[in-house]
Amino acid sequence: MPEEQELRADCANCFALCCVAPAFAASVDFAIDKGAGRPCPNLHADFRCGIHADLRDKGFRGCTVYDCFGAGQKVSQSTFGGRDWRDEPDTARRMFAVFPVMRDLHELLWYLTEALALPAARPLADRLDHKRREIERLTEGGPDDLLKVDVAACRREANTLLSRAGELARAGTPGRDHRGADLMGRDLSGRDLRGANLRGSLLIGANLRNADLADADLTGADLRDADVRGTDLSRSLFLTQAQLDAAKGDARTRLPAARVRPAHWPGAVA
Incomplete structure (x- = not known):
């Protein structure tokens, strides 16, 4: 089962996927437009953000509230075995396509892990754990396997359990x-x-x-x-x-x- 730290972003072991893969538009959250798969102009060659300490002041508030739930390092170090998209550009397109899938699956793992920690949700423990194991197995697949995952179905099934876990936890109040x-x-x-x-x-x-x-x-x-x-x-x-x-x-x-x-x-x- 994933440890809690594995569901937290570890930027030092990620190839800055959140700074490249997603698109964003100029708004109150982002100072500029950026297309999907295009590196942010603030990204340095060492995959560090050049304005990390000043993101809010520079108009990049959206970056400060983004959480990949550990998907970045999983894709970078596990799915693609530490292969850098800059050194191996042929991997870039698939890596950027896999990243949002992994991110969604890791988010579900985080919620299921939270639900399993709720004492009131113990009647659902076996089902929650089964779903968590099922999703974790999906995250271990290769790039082609991950791109075939029906994320919407995974979310529907997990949310049914999570909603019920929430109901049990709120029953006392x-x-x-x-x-x-x-x-x-x-x-x-x-x-x-x-x-x-x-x-x-x-x-x-x-x-x-x-x-x-x-x-x-x-x-x-x-x-x-x-x-x-x-x-x-x-x-x-x-x-x-x-x-x-x-x-x-x-x-x-x-x-x-x-x-x-x-x-x-x-x-x-x-």
Whole structure:
């Protein structure tokens, strides 16, 4: 089974795939347009970002909230055996095509691993573990095998289990159902959101200051620019590091033990 660190980005062992494979358009998140498969102009020959310490100030906020869940190093070192796309350009097209597939599979592995750690989800443990093993086997395939993976089907099957795991975890503190709700810019400050189902909800720019989100399911919730200053997220379910990086918190925001306080938050330790 994948160790937790294997589902975290290890940029030192990746050929900067996230800086090359995806396309992005000039917006509030990116200062420029970049086509898929084209290296970002800030990428150096050693695969390091030339403006890594100043990404937000330079208009590349989108880069700071991206998480490959360890897919970058897996594709670079395992799937392609450490073959550099710059030294072996013939591998580039397939490597860039495989990367988003691996990233999606690793994201599912991360969620399934989180679900298995929930005491309330023990009745589903065997099924969750079986699905996790199944997806892990897919990640071990070669480039051609990975390109044939039906990622949408994998996601549907995993999400059925993950949704049920969330229901079991929230059963002790049942809250409101806000699945897929448009809560952009809403004032939810100080609200008791314990046990709320916020899967896939839009919380962009929402005011969640001093709210209590214990046992709230945040799977896929969009927390870009959400104000979580003083918010209790310590027991929130399925809260990713990328969601925290996209939000606006401070030293009073309570986080799960396994998450890191974003460096750009006021009061964060550099």
